[in-house]
Amino acid sequence: GAGVSQSPSNKVTEKGKDVELRCDPISGHTALYWYRQSLGQGLEFLIYFQGNSAPDKSGLPSDRFSAERTGGSVSTLTIQRTQQEDSAVYLCASSVLRGEGKAFFGQGTRLTVV
């Protein structure tokens, strides 16, 4: 596609349920990032994939959060046993080069845990 695609755009889930958020980066981009943005707040780094290297998971807030990137392309962020504090916009971004080139963001997935 022409840009970074995220799905779903909105997700409402009950507390305790698991959710999967999907990111389809720009073709050929080797770097992929996940960020979380709470209302009116900045971008909280979650995880970073670079090519075939082991991902940098240092930003994941708990072991309920995990992410994978299959075939160096599509990425899925999974949140298990969701809590109300997980409610936020989850943004995915990709870039050609790690940290050196401009990052293109998707529209985000707005997650609401009720």
Added chain:
Amino acid sequence: GQQVMQIPQYQHVQEGEDFTTYCNSSTTLSNIQWYKQRPGGHPVFLIQLVKSGEVKKQKRLTFQFGEAKKNSSLHITATQTTDVGTYFCAEGGYKLSFGAGTTVTVRA
């Protein structure tokens, strides 16, 4: 890891006035990027600065990278209502680490 600090957190500007927002780091930065996020939108890349003392201009926006590569600034002249949004700086080099942003509102 390294952190970039942005000031001010909020900037209320009269339309037509100029303002500057700053991005500071305690350590040398490989490069600095600036993004703009409109209300309800996602961050959009504005510029990347790599060289010490680099200055780049985009119409009414002027971006500067400090000589020591530890700070950067964004200066907007003759602010317009279209400038409303949050401006983030991000440290590049390994992964993109964002500052907390400066949220700009404009009084017409």
